[in-house]
Every structure is written in C-alpha cells, then in structure tokens.
Amino acid sequence: MRKLNFIMAIVLFASFIFSAQAQEYSQVGKLDKKMQNALNEQVNAELYAAYLYLSMAAYFESKSLVGAAHWMRLQAKEETEHAMKFFDYVHNRGDRVILTSIKAPPSNWESPLAVFQDAYLHEQKVTSMINRLAKLASQEEDAATHNFLQFFIEEQVEELASAKLVVDRLTMIGGSAPGLLMIDRQLGEREEE
Numbered sequence: 001m002r003k004l005n006f007i008m009a010i011v012l013f014a015s016f017i018f019s020a021q022a023q024e025y026s027q028v029g030k031l032d033k034k035m036q037n038a039l040n041e042q043v044n045a046e047l048y049a050a051y052l053y054l055s056m057a058a059y060f061e062s063k064s065l066v067g068a069a070h071w072m073r074l075q076a077k078e079e080t081e082h083a084m085k086f087f088d089y090v091h092n093r094g095d096r097v098i099l100t101s102i103k104a105p106p107s108n109w110e111s112p113l114a115v116f117q118d119a120y121l122h123e124q125k126v127t128s129m130i131n132r133l134a135k136l137a138s139q140e141e142d143a144a145t146h147n148f149l150q151f152f153i154e155e156q157v158e159e160l161a162s163a164k165l166v167v168d169r170l171t172m173i174g175g176s177a178p179g180l181l182m183i184d185r186q187l188g189e190r191e192e193e
C-alpha cells in the first residue's frame with residue numbers, strides 16, 4: 001500500500017511538471033490573432049517603404065543625381081530585408097503571412113529636398129507603427145515578439161537620424177547646384193550594411 005502511494009505521488013508530480021511545461025510551451029507558440037494581423041500589416045508597410053524608396057531612386061536617376069539614386073536603391077534593399085525579417089518571424093511562430101496589395105508610391109517631387117522630407121516623414125510613420133507593435137506585444141505578454149522588435153526599435157533611430165541629416169544638409173545649401181552636387185557625391189559613398 002505504501003509502495004502504491006509512492007507510485008501515485010510520482011505520477012502526480014510528473015503530470016504537474018508536464019502540465020507546467022506544456023503551459024510554458026504554449027506561451028511561445030502561435031501568435032495572438034491581433035498580433036498576427038499587426039505583423040502582417042508591417043510586412044506590407046516595409047514592402048511599401050521599399051517601393052517608395054525605389055520610386056525615389058528612379059526620380060533621382062532621371063535627374064542624373066546618381067549618388068542620391070544609389071542611396072535610395074540601398075534603402076529600398078534594406079526595407080525588403082525588413083519585410084523578410086517580419087515574414088520569417090511570423091512563419092517561425094507557426095503562422096503564415098497573407099500578402100495584400102501595395103499602394104503605388106508618388107513618382108514626382110518638387111525638389112531633392114522634398115524627396116528627403118518625404119523619406120523622413122515616412123520613417124516617422126514607420127517608427128510609430130513599430131512602437132505600436134511593441135506596445136501590443138507588452139499588452140499580450142508576448143516576450144518573443146517584444147524581443148524580436150528590439151532590432152527594429154534601434155533601426156528606426158538610425159533611419160530617422162540618417163534621413164534627417166540629409167534633410168538638414170539640403171536645407172542648408174538652399175537651391176545651390178554646387179552644394180547639391182557635393183551632397184550627391186557624399187550620398188553615393190553610402191555602403192551596404
């Protein structure tokens with residue numbers, strides 16, 4: 001009888017451990033529906049950003065500002081990589097991405113300054129989207145997503161700073177052609193990360 005009680009205790013203890021583990025696993029399992037939709041929207045936003053920067057590259061190439069065009073092409077490539085990071089993350093969590101239509105970006109701007117002002121504005125919008133995602137991850141107590149988003153939180157700080165720098169420099173030179181050519185040369189020196 002004593003032996004039977006001992007076996008029962010072992011079985012109870014093992015089932016307790018197993019259920020605690022199962023609970024733990026379920027917390028890093030599939031994404032919450034709200035979070036899944038938000039990440040899906042972010043894939044679209046990153047691809048739109050790539051599309052927008054590619055359109056800006058086309059604008060600069062049409063104006064023979066090859067340095068700025070190069071800068072925009074690299075930016076477009078980075079945004080595609082961002083989209084793929086979100087894409088892979090959703091799939092690693094056992095869910096799937098649903099691709100939706102990407103709206104057409106603008107194709108014309110008043111000046112090179114207007115282009116970079118638009119880029120800066122767009123980065124501000126993306127930053128608030130990332131911050132909203134991080135807030136949602138905290139509310140849902142989704143530590144894995146919160147951790148995943150840290151890369152993007154840091155990335156947005158850099159992207160805002162680099163767009164702002166170009167806006168400031170273009171503002172500084174006013175409409176000066178030699179100034180513009182100098183900035184264009186600097187933008188052409190951007191290296192792939």
Ligand SMILES: [Fe+2]
Pocket residue numbers: 046049078079082126
């Ligand atoms: Fe991005």
Ligand SMILES: [Fe+2]
Pocket residue numbers: 049079123126159
């Ligand atoms: Fe960006």
